[in-house]
Amino acid sequence: MDSDLDRIFEVTGESENAKCTDDPDAPRFKAISIGKSVVFSDYAITxxxxxxxxxxxxxxxxxxxxxxxxxxSIIQSLFSKPDTYAAHGASFVLLDNGKYRQSFAKLGFNIKRSYWRLPSGDSSDIASAEDKGETRHGFRLPHWFVSVEEWELLLRASERTQQPVLRTALGLSTLFTDESNVDLAQLQNHILASCILYIMQSDQGSPTKTDRILSVLATFSTKKLSSATIKPGIAISFDQMKDAGGVNALLSKHIKEAITVPDYANKPFPFDNLDAALDLALLYEEAHGNRQIREYCSQLRIRFKWILECDKFSFLRIDPKIILDYEKDADRFIERFLGLERNGDWLQKTSQITILHLNEAGDQIVEVASAIIARLVFERLRRADPRNRLPINIVLEEAYRYVAERPAGYAIEAGKIFERIAKEGRKYGMFLLIGSQSPSALSRTVLSQCSHFVLHRIQNPDDLSHIR
Ligand SMILES: Nc1ncnc2c1ncn2[C@@H]1O[C@H](COP(=O)(O)OP(=O)(O)OP(=O)(O)O)[C@@H](O)[C@H]1O
Ligand SMILES: [Mg+2]
Known part of the structure; x- marks a missing residue:
């Protein structure tokens, strides 16, 4: 009887050990049991x-x-097989609302788990300090891993006026962190010189000009153009600059024709530098005759200042002076998050279940953290060689927070990256496992790409018709 059902549901050979391709001696389960059927008494659902x-x-x-x-229960059954059958290849990333951590604590401690949580005063970590399978980390996401598009969303930059300024500013913040390169030095000098010249030529009073120039130089300076080289000439005596002519001549020497600001390179830079870089980008625009740009960008700067000061975003604002090696490079950062360790050219798996705890986080933070992490994982897997080498299943619990049909767009539209993953992820070994109470509120693009549906009781007619 059961064997007939097995044949009907195409799960024959659950306990049959197929041969592993990597290691011909290791047995491998083909199916897992996830419970008993209500209809066929005692029949195991596999x-x-x-x-x-x-x-x-x-x-x-x-x-x-x-x-x-x-x-x-699905993940537990997958990992709770005796060691020879354990799912050594599987990796799960759970964006968790607080329930899963405990449910995996009972897995054998050969199944390694890493648990990431946002910095907060909560000390509930201590409870599981004994758990040997779990390593605990504070979650922080250096702001230089935020992509240009994500910055635009985060700062709500308007397309025509604010986005170009923001891009220039991001380029500048990268530019001024690298002092060794000769070409870069010329470029830095050019930009500083044009901005300072613009201030020199404006119709403000000399003392105001001096103050503005010194404040620019306080954040951005080069060997040739710094307060040491410029301050003596712009010092005020009897309401006039001491040597405006000399300073103008010095600055003019550094003006180059046809110059382009480099692109943002995701290199570490101090978070508040971006505000100064925005100022510099605005000056640079003004120096090129765009007189109203500062006014057009005031919203952008207000929003930036808010993120700069908002406590919740502290996980994003990282001081580049106190970072660890793996935080300099997006690939290494995400590999560590996924529990992969570099061993020469080879990546070794040190943990199989990664939990990012987002329960206390507000919607904005959930959006920002999940979207950026998912994108970094996706980009990493796209470059995995050979393809599909490191399959990863991402579990989205309470999925409306990530893949809503009508995204709330609090901070970043997380839905976009998950839609992309839904469409292209499979090819690179990135899979979604989506849990939700109301399927009709979820993105149709994402749902249309899902192949498996586990359905519990559902009453809402919208949800029912959606599923149908
Ligand atoms: N197969 C089961 N048999 C018996 N009890 C169950 C079963 N599955 C879940 N429960 C119980 O039902 C309750 C709710 O389960 P669970 O938290 O998984 O629901 P949920 O659909 O995720 O709810 P939520 O909307 O809160 O996310 C729990 O107390 C759990 O112990
Ligand atoms: Mg739930």
Whole structure:
């Protein structure tokens, strides 16, 4: 009887040990059991592992119907096989609302887990300090890994006027962190000189000009143009600059024709430098005759200042002077997050379950953290060689927070990257496991790419028709 059902549900050979391709001696399970059937008493419901985890999947049901339990139970069964059968290749990243950590604590401690949480006063970590399978980390995401497009969304930069200024500013913040390069030095001098010349030629009073120039030089300076070289000439005596002519001549020497500001290079820079860089970018624009630009960009700067001061965003504002090696490079950063360690050319898996704890985080933070992390993982996997070498399943619990049909757009539209992953992720070994109470509120683009549906009780007619 059961064997007939097995054949109907195409799960014959659950316990059959197929041969592993990597290691011909290691046995490998083809399917896992996830519970007992209600209809056929005592019949075990099984999932075929390769098929289920090799596509995007969803788990839906009314609140309290057991979505989270099912996700936990699927992952538990996958990892709770005896060591010879353990899923050594599988990697899960869970964007968690606080439930999963405990449910994996009972897995054998050969299944390594890393647990990341945003800095907060909460000390509930201590409870599981004994857990040997888990390593705990404070989660921080250096702001230089934020892409230009993400900065634009984060700062709500308007397309026509603010985005170009923001891009220049990001380029400048990168430019002024590298002092060794000769070409760069010329470029830095050119930009500083044109901005300072612009201030010199404006119709403000000399004392005001001097103050403005000194404030620019306080953040951005080069060997040739710094307060040491310029201050004596612009010092005020009897309301006039001491040697305006000399300073003008010095600055003019550094003006070059046809210059382009370099692109933003995701290199470490101090967060507040970006504000000064915005100022410099505005000066540079003004120096080129765009007189109203400062007014047009005032909103952008207000929003930047808010992020600069907002406590919640402290995980993003990292001081480049006190960073660890892996925080200099996006690939190494995300590899560490995923529990991959470089061993020569080879990547070694040191943990299989990564939990990013987002329970206390506000919607803005959830959006920013999840979107950037997902993009970094996606980019990393796209470059994995050979392709599909490091398959990763991302679990989105309470998925409306990440892939809503009508995104709230608090800070960054996280939905965009998840839609991209839904469409292209499979090719690179990146899969979504989406849990939600209300499927009709989720992005249709994402749902249309899901191949597996685990459905609990659902009552809402919209949700029912959506699923149908
Ligand atoms: N298969 C099951 N058998 C018995 N009880 C279950 C089962 N699955 C879940 N439960 C119980 O139902 C309750 C709700 O489960 P769970 O938290 O997984 O639901 P959910 O759909 O994720 O709800 P939420 O909307 O809060 O996210 C829990 O107390 C859990 O112990
Ligand atoms: Mg739940």
């Amino acid at each position: 999932l075929r592992i390769d098929e289920f985890f090799g596509r995007h999947a969803t788990i839906f049901g009314n609140t309290g119907s057991g979505n989270s339990c099912t996700v936990a």
